[in-house]
Amino acid sequence: MLRRLPVGSPFQLLLLACSFALAGYAGVRLLADDWSGVALWIVGAALLHDLVLLPLYAVADRAVVHGLDAGGRRAWTPYVRVPAVLSGLLLLVWFPLILGLVDRRYRMATGLNPDVYLGRWLLITAVLFGGSALLLAMRVRRAAKRRSPAVH
Structure with missing residues (x-):
């Protein structure tokens, strides 16, 4: 009557135990100096x-879904979501450099010019959306070929 707990292989259990040990060690080291600041x-x-x-x-996602759903193109939603999420993650990680908030400090620490980050982020975003649009165009073209009868 009792169900067995799903337990992985011994290697998976060892890997899981090691990851918990590493996370615990990192947590102890992180919280050792300034636990209130970290918290x-x-x-x-x-x-x-x-x-x-x-x-x-x-x-924003609801607006995209509603806009594409109104045109009967709800299946196109991932082609907007994926590049938007990736671009947003890049912005989230690098926003101080992209927005120029740490210009002097970054230049002093690295000797590099931080002014390139905004342009590079915009270029990466354009490439992500362009690649997604290209994949969508290929998908639409393939679907159109399947629907149209072959003419000889």
Whole structure:
């Protein structure tokens, strides 16, 4: 009557135990010097995500879905979502450099010019959306060929 717990192979269990040990070690090292600052940062990041970012990208996603659904093209939604998510993640990680918020400090630490980040992010975003549009065009063309009867 009792169900067996799904347990992986011994290698998976060892890998899982090692990952927990590594995460525990990293947590102890991270919290050793400034645990209150780290805790504040984690709580602040969670609140910023849940109260600001989540509603913003939920509204943007609904607008995309509604816009594509109105034209009967709901299947095209992933071709907008994927490049938008990847571009957004890049912006989230590199926003201080993209927005020029750490210009002097970055230049002093690395000796490099931080002015290239905005242009590069825009170029990467354009390539992501262009590649997605190309994949969509290939998919639409392939579907059109399947629907049309072969003419000899």
